[in-house]
Amino acid sequence: MLKWLKRVIYTVLVVFFLAVGVFFAIRNPQLISLDLVFWSGPELSVALYIILSFTCGALAVLLVSSVAYLRSEREIRVLTRKYEKAREEVDALRKASITKELSVGKE
Numbered sequence: 001m002l003k004w005l006k007r008v009i010y011t012v013l014v015v016f017f018l019a020v021g022v023f024f025a026i027r028n029p030q031l032i033s034l035d036l037v038f039w040s041g042p043e044l045s046v047a048l049y050i051i052l053s054f055t056c057g058a059l060a061v062l063l064v065s066s067v068a069y070l071r072s073e074r075e076i077r078v079l080t081r082k083y084e085k086a087r088e089e090v091d092a093l094r095k096a097s098i099t100k101e102l103s104v105g106k107e
Contacts (some may be wrong), residue, residue, distance in 0.1 A: 028046045
């Protein structure tokens with residue numbers, strides 16, 4: 001039930017930010033030249049430079065978070081293998097204990 005509400009909220013937020021971006025681009029049509037230390041960019045609108053910087057930031061965050069995600073997935077796989085190995089060992093010990101009790105009970 002909450003999935004559809006979450007989708008609606010995300011959709012409303014995306015539409016809102018797109019509308020703000022379009023409004024910003026319409027209200028700021030002037031051209032600027034980006035001048036960095038070693039590079040001077042072409043004259044583009046303020047909105048385009050903001051969109052480019054947002055896109056670069058989003059890609060950087062995606063890259064960093066994907067590295068963290070892959071590390072956690074690897075750790076989960078390692079811990080799952082250790083858990084399965086320990087589980088098999090406990091099962092083997094239980095079976096050995098049961099057979100020992102059964103053999104003692106027969107005597």
